[in-house]
Amino acid sequence: MEAEMNWFTTPLGAGGAHRVTIPGCRKVLVIVPSVVAGTRLLDLLPLLDADFRLQVYFTLPEPCGATAAFVTAAGGLVIPWELALQHEFDLVLAASYRFVDRAPGPVLVLPHGASAMKSRRTVRHTAEPVHGLDRQLLMRDGKVHAAAIVLSHDRELDVLAESCPEAVDRAVVAGDLCLDRMRASLPFREHYRRALGVEPDEMLVTISSTWTPESTFARRPELYRELPRQARVAAVLHPNIAAAHGTRQVHAWLAGCDVIVIPPEEGWRATIIASDVVIGDHGSTTQYAAAIGRRVLLATCPEVREGSLADVLRDRVPRYDDDLGQAVRVPGFAELVSSRLDRAKEILRAKMYELIGVGEPAHAAPVAPVPVSRVR
Template sequence: MNWFITPLGVGGAHRVTVPGCRKVLVIVPSLVAGARLLDLLPLLDSDFRVQTYFTLPEQDEATARFAREVGGLVIPWEMAAQHEFDLVLTASYRFIDRAPGPVLVLPHGAGALKSRPRVRAAGQAARAVHGLDRQLLMRDGRVPASVIALSHDQELDVLAESCPEALPAAVVAGDICLDRMRASLPFREQYRRALGVEAGDALVTISSTWTAESTFYQRPELYRELARHARVAAVLHPNIWAAHGEWQVRSWLADCDVIVVPPEEGWRAAMIASDVVVGDHGSTTQYAAAVGARVLLATCPDVRPGSLAHALSEAVPLYTGDLADAVTVPEFAHLISSRLDRSGAILRAAMYRLLGIPEPAHAAPISPVRHGR
């Protein structure tokens, strides 16, 4: 990247066509965090007062390709740190203490609270955590985030107990990912056609989070078994792709007659298009239940009591060979979000408050999701 050709570089002011913009920095530490922020960025669309930059604190092929395909103006992390931005967007608490501007942090999954009771890498002896823990939110005795977006009022109660210093930054904003999925429900038939599902065919989506507790590792036979009875789509957590590589993922599934949904986009359309979703404790299965899909669990480890994964495991049976056992989970959307269909308006108001300029006159857009193929 040539630093000198960006608006921030030496002499950059003489190169720009739209000068005087407020500067927004999007921090992309991982593919999953970057993909979540793409739900947020359309709230800035059509505003000539705003220039958006992307930065990758840790270079890896998955995030670099993501940034290229998005078409964002990518600047080096070292360059970003030398400038002050009017708004910094992130979906991770990593690097938040070094963010060069007021930060809005968004959850990168369903809800701000974790499903797993402990940090995976720390082992079973580790202290229990829930995702809004004091040590995560605070750095050097302060809360670096200006806005902590929460999905549900119950998360506000957890925050008040675990880290009351963070309460002034907390905004219960609902879940913009879920809102977009709900807005996409009328397009179910279009998504099915885009996936190549013929009229009258059943579509089963196998949803997998990452790690060895996931569907992908625990029940690999499902990808072949279910394909004998229906069209099958495979939705894999972006961390699987990032850790093992696209070639390896496709190699593992080479003899399975499945539609492999790319990690960047398409999983939401697949959930909406599905007749049945067979998943695990990950967020994608929770979102499927929230939009009314019939759901079965392929596997479920020990999860944190009171978590969304726990609520799902209490309501959904394990898959034992009969797709007819799949169930819907009424009102699951209300467990994820306390502000259904209002997330865009709440988040845009928070973003423009940090930017220090009035919101655009038009309503905050909540667009249907793309099918990704």
């Protein structure tokens, strides 16, 4: 209903020019196919704040209640995908290659996890491993459609040059804005712990799970019941779990477990910072925990791509076997995630304004600490 109303009430709708307060704005479109992509893109938008020359629109290419609620909660001005396709935008932001070939403007594609390359090994009919910089992913109809392909690390540029040389001139090695925000938030660890209700002398253990049948949530469900006997426990679950099964079902599965369930939209980063130990799987959350110096253990880890971040953790981190004392830190892991530590905001901001075609504002764009967890 809201999207239908916005068809008529936005500056792009019929007669929209008569409703505009600030005319002549450059148009930025944020494509949100999922909550996961949306959370990554919300990190980008503050880099465009305080600029009266810009108007930001959001669009959902596929109907999804969880994604619509996420964008609405963020206060985004939502327009229907069909309406977006009727207009040309000065910049399109995406965190997935889905729909990029149809995007109505120059697209900057951001990774939606740690690294632009997938850790999980997937195999297509060719029996060849597929990573996040696969040629078939980047090209449609013989053309690279993204105007800017954001990479986290220099080594990804080498992979891109081998897998899809046509895309190399679109690559931007920018580091990892999510990691930079977490690093900037480390001084506020006690604040995050208080927001979770964790006492100074309590140990906080976070159980991290990606989705799929090979995740912690699927393979080690007993942890959610057993670990609270040893420590305070928080559960960080991939947003796709709630999107696929429903928030109520997730809470039903965890009924009787004395755990702090972190909302899928935001709060996982603050929780990881607040944690003493993180027990996870091959998902990005475990990798970010290691990158900010948290002690980590693996609950499970499937076959992953050789040389991936998950592969490094599988080699260096013990499996959890009822002993939290075995948790380890992984020195130097942040440098494996990003080769532009604490520089992503400058690089990404410059590239976005280059694509928009206007100069950057004179004011700085600081890296904001991550918000506190609002537990349910």
